[in-house]
Amino acid sequence: MSYEKYNEKVKKISESIKLNKKLITTNRKGHNYRDLKFKKNQNRIDTGNLTNILSIDGKYIDCESAVTIGKVNRATIPRKKIIPSLPEGDNFTVGGCLAGLGLGSSSYIHGFFNDNVIDFDIVLGNGEIMKNVSKLKNPDLYYGIGGTYGTMGIITRVKTKLVSCEKYVKVNYFHYDSFENFYEEFQRKIKKKNDDFIEAFQNKKEDYTIVTANFISDVNPNDVSVIKDKDILKQRHMCIYAQIAKKKKSSYLRLLDYLERYSYSAFWGHYLYSPYKIRDYIYAGLMYSLIPKKILDASPGHGKYNISKYFHAANRIVGDYTRDEYVIATDIGVPLSKLKGAIDLADEMTGTYPRWLCPIIDNHNPEKIFCTRKTDICKDDIIIDLGIYGIKNTNNKSKRINQAFEKFSFDNGIFKGFFSTCYFTYDDFWKQFDKQKYENIRKKYHADKNFMDIYDKINYRNKVKNGNLRSKLFTFFGKKYLRQINKNKDTLIK
Template identity: 25%
Template sequence: MMDGRHGRDVEQIRSSISHFYQSKTPFRVYHGSTNSTRHANFQRDAIVDVSSLNHVLHIDVERKTALVEPNVPMDELVQATKRVGLLPPVVMEFPGITVGGGFVGTAGESSSFKHGFFDRTILSAEVILADGRLVTASETSNRDLFHGLRGSFGTLGILTLVELRLIDLKKYVQVTYHPTNSFDSALGKLREETKQAGNEFVDGILFSRTAGVIISGVLTNSPSHQYTVQRFSRPWDPWFYLHAEHIANQNATHIELVPIEDYLFRCDRGAFWMGRYAFKFFMMPWNWFFRLILDYFMHTRIMYHAMHASGHTDKYIIQDIAIPSENTLEFIEFVDSQFGIYPLWLCPLRNDARSSMGHPKVYYSKFDKSEYQGDYVNVGVWAFRPLSEAAYVKANRDLEGKVGELGGLKWLYARIFFTEDEFWKIYDERSYTELRRTWNAMSLPSIWEKMRERPRMQRKEHQSGLRGHVKGFVMRNGFLSGVYGVYKALRGGDYMLAKKN
């Protein structure tokens, strides 16, 4: 079931794309927000604006499917499906991550060991090609395009609509915390919990070499009264990772009930644990009371806005890595010895994870040299690193080098520091380029061109006049730039699109 507005919006977008195609003018697709940490700046006269495609068009309760535009964020999708007793099988942990970003980017969560990445829940996609043609892709129609869209980041066409599958909604997640005391015990428990038939969710957090917790969840409508109900979404609730750390330190299995939305977006407040660095940066007391009164600033939508406005993406190592299970222990040992970064997030992934991640080449097991068919583990390596530019780049390149050595892949939402040659040693340029030619997408930027590292783009107002000098001074000062980021987040509005001259 379509509405007239969607058709009109798509026709307007098609017209813009056709104009750029005919005039051979490069353009970028503007969505209105981002969960990427890459440098970005959009010019108004060189964009195709798809930010209006942000509606849930129809939910078919009998078929358990939904027609959803790509800029619908996760929290709005969950609200819409909840009203009819359904739920997406994979819901990314930050409420602002969009359906389109989850499909053509890379998006997994604690249910991905069972359902795969978010793209595996998509049944069909409506796409505008680079020449303005509108096509539908699915397993039965334009199959090569459908599979190629996974991890393509808009380099094969412009996504305008998806059909996704849903599952039955249940009100609670019965969450079990399993404390661990070593890397081996954590990874062993992670594998064990993914094999438990009733589990819908499995992930884990390492707090140190000797302290961690593996967390499993079961959907339920019939909660046992012997378990307490724990929430994470209200300002006075604990941040999830602090709650999990407290349980890990008790060194005893703990079970509780968490309302479904509190579980799905449990890491929104504090962005897992990254919000703690803001307290350190602004020298704020680290206690429950100040987390309560500063709660508004500690949600991911606000934090991403402030981070981009302040330029502080250059001060954080924020990398998600998918590592073959056979190499996960070696990778964690490397992160521990090289960086000492904690906490680390662990999220088990299905064995089809690799093909969702940006057209990579096959990985051959380092043990038997055959094509690797096993599972993967997402290791989240996120920390504030106030390093010099050279040291910051080296740290990221060292991390990338180890990932490549172990057959892993990076989420490409993050900054990448590969050279072009290094990039195409990991990704299959030949088959990817052939697919782009087949679908007339060569006028769009390639994944490499879109994702490669660039210096921060300087806006014109930064370059001249009193205002430009003042702003330049602020942005060069670490503390003042942080204050400026908070100010911009409070002010709201657009933080990706360059102002009109």
């Protein structure tokens, strides 16, 4: 693929933006569990054809912005290279990871996805094409773009560093029956940086597992669990959580399968849609038969069983307020030293297990706006992404839960994932982030009158659709279905 063709595509985007009179957005549905109805009234720029890898060598990969992480991995791993900090989803895009958030189990060494970007191109709100935005050329935009969620411009190209890897990993599972034992070892491993990848899970109140993965070059092929396709029945074998539930000590995986371990199972979300008991098939059948096929097919680029589709579908039918009363998908930023407090809060608020604990080194830079900590409050440079994905097991209202998490993160100088349902008040939000800096760069780069403001975008709520028959049926069967799945979870894993 040539840069010439890429330049033609970018020129077209620029021309359509120049003619534009409305607010601008991408046409992506992406991985945001928020209401995306606002897109209907905006000029949606199609980034769907920006799917080519432009060049690759030993040190970097240069991609059009809608290239997926899965495509990147398939191009780099055969050369024994990977992007240093990779998110856990093969259909996230490089543009989405730069504009939104990108992190994974190697982030405790390599930081966020955007810390590893060399340069990028962006089409501004006035149609101007800015090429090679970098640390040196436009530091305000380079550092400021992370976490702006499409409110700064249309990113068209992202060039990222590569580091060396092997084609296989050995995955080790360390099991603990108390927070204290787990935490001591987790801190020690993070500090030592001996492992290529590290993450942890709180499986139940006093049941934790640390999972490390390390590159290996020499492995007996019979020892490697290779999953060749995304057959729905195979998903559970790939889910690291299933291995934990079996209290495994170690396993071997192809690096590609390790990096996509949650793509097959949408973390452990597949328990929500691939049950193994007859009764659950009936509930599932009833529930999904209520989802119009055109909604399920309406997420271009997503795999057949991608869980986002079900969230989008549920969203369309019952509205995100109603959905959130049963299922939680939220990520809270927590300083490593405050982990116990966050876990206690999540126990009290949600009773939802398992939870994902992913450490990230925060390479603070004063030009960053959203994807970093407030260094005067948070002294730890390691922050934990505490991911809570699953069925809510308390009667607390979703709003109360999310506001408690948001307060916890902000009080500790960190942020909560904007892709989940947000309830920040305007004042609390801008107490945490530098409004002046955000507005200055929006003005300087012509975003202010052309792209939605970030607060409005992440707090957007369409009128809840809960009055119609389909919504009532969906909620009735859905609630029973989720309760049943939750009860069966432990036996389903085995």
